[in-house]
Amino acid sequence: MLNIGEDIANARSHDPAARSAFETWVVASGLHAVWAHRWHHWLWNHGFKFIARVGSQWMRFWTGIEIHPGATIGRRFFIDHGMGVVIGETAEIGDDVMMYHGVTLGGRSLEHGKRHPTIENNVTIGAGAKILGPITVGHNSAIGANAVVVKDVPADSQVVGIPGVARPRNGMIAVPGEAVDDSGRSWVDPAMFI
Numbered sequence: 001m002l003n004i005g006e007d008i009a010n011a012r013s014h015d016p017a018a019r020s021a022f023e024t025w026v027v028a029s030g031l032h033a034v035w036a037h038r039w040h041h042w043l044w045n046h047g048f049k050f051i052a053r054v055g056s057q058w059m060r061f062w063t064g065i066e067i068h069p070g071a072t073i074g075r076r077f078f079i080d081h082g083m084g085v086v087i088g089e090t091a092e093i094g095d096d097v098m099m100y101h102g103v104t105l106g107g108r109s110l111e112h113g114k115r116h117p118t119i120e121n122n123v124t125i126g127a128g129a130k131i132l133g134p135i136t137v138g139h140n141s142a143i144g145a146n147a148v149v150v151k152d153v154p155a156d157s158q159v160v161g162i163p164g165v166a167r168p169r170n171g172m173i174a175v176p177g178e179a180v181d182d183s184g185r186s187w188v189d190p191a192m193f194i
Contacts, residue, residue: 003075007031010076014098030079030099033065040069071105074121081127088116094139100127108133108150120155142169 004025011028012018024031036059043052052069060066064083067073071087074095079085081101087093090113091105103125107115118136119125126145131137138155149164157166 004035006076007034007078010096011078014078015080029063029065030082030085033059033063033067033079033082033085034073034077037067037069037071037073040067041071041073044069071116090114090134091116092118094119094121094123096122097125098123099125100145102128104130104132106130106132117149140169141166 008021008024008028008031011024011031012021015024015028018024018028036055040052040055040059043049043055049069056067056069065079065085067085067087068089068091070089071091071093073087073093074097076096077093077099078097079099079101084102085099086104086106088106090107093105097119105117105119109115114134116134117131118134119131120137120139120141122140123137123142125131125137125143126147128146129143129149130147131143131149133150135150135152137143137149137153138157140155141153141157141159143149143153143164144158144160146162147159147164148162149159151163151166153159153164153166154168156169158169159166
């Protein structure tokens with residue numbers, strides 16, 4: 001149920017600010033939320049739904065991260081910074097997914113049944129992104145910061161904008177000299193996809 005060592009190693013590989021395993025174990029609220037969710041999810045699936053909901057709300061208060069106990073989460077899921085993340089009841093998250101603060105995996109209807117997104121393996125979701133409805137984000141995709149995604153995303157895609165527009169991840173080529181940071185790296189201008 002808990003792969004604490006694996007989770008800490010994964011967090012350290014994604015967060016250059018994580019200086020040691022002990023420090024990560026103590027201060028990484030994203031890990032605390034995921035570890036608590038695994039326990040709450042077990043309670044949810046074994047008929048202790050009220051206790052699971054109370055526990056998840058307590059962790060929301062403690063970490064700023066709301067994960068419904070009905071959500072299904074794979075291995076090595078890491079939430080960096082955490083605050084403001086909301087993951088709905090029928091959301092499904094695969095393995096090796098990285099998520100930043102302010103992300104919502106939400107619904108678009110009040111109907112019962114599957115109403116939250118499915119995130120496949122090895123997906124990165126930028127800060128503030130909203131992924132809404134029972135859509136699927138294909139594996140190896142990246143969702144840009146503050147994108148609003150309401151349609152399925154093919155595998156190996158990158159999505160930016162409101163509403164989010166998906167493009168093949170390998171098809172994005174930076175224009176040298178037009179978007180260069182202080183270190184000399186070229187960046188893709190998200191506006192080119194809007």
